[in-house]
Amino acid sequence: MDSFYKYHVFFCLNQRDPGAERPSCGRRCDAEKMLDHAKKRVKKLGLAGPGNVRINKAGCLDRCEQGPAIVVYPEGTWYTYFDEADLDEIVDSHLKEGKIVERLLIDQPA
Numbered sequence: 001m002d003s004f005y006k007y008h009v010f011f012c013l014n015q016r017d018p019g020a021e022r023p024s025c026g027r028r029c030d031a032e033k034m035l036d037h038a039k040k041r042v043k044k045l046g047l048a049g050p051g052n053v054r055i056n057k058a059g060c061l062d063r064c065e066q067g068p069a070i071v072v073y074p075e076g077t078w079y080t081y082f083d084e085a086d087l088d089e090i091v092d093s094h095l096k097e098g099k100i101v102e103r104l105l106i107d108q109p110a
Helices: 025-029 031-044 084-097
Strands: 007-012 053-058 069-073 077-080
Touching: 007 031, 007 084, 031 053, 031 084, 069 084
Parallel strands: 007 053
Antiparallel strands: 007 069, 069 077
């Protein structure tokens, strides 16, 4: 069965309390703003919608120590990012061209 979306992207937007045992990647990187930027980029490139790309919010993706996290399905590619330019590169390269952005990959769990 084909997937409803070619790519389904989840952004960690988890917000832990300050002083929590583990850091909150969403709080550290202004993830809501970054998610909005990625959505706008996907729409601008005509990639949004069924059969193409869907950008979604997620709770904790359990990769906090590796920086702000997104995961791209169906292949389960994990990325971190530092700014909007990194997200543009992920959208342009991976979501548009199907080419993984090696420099932003998060190591896969063992």
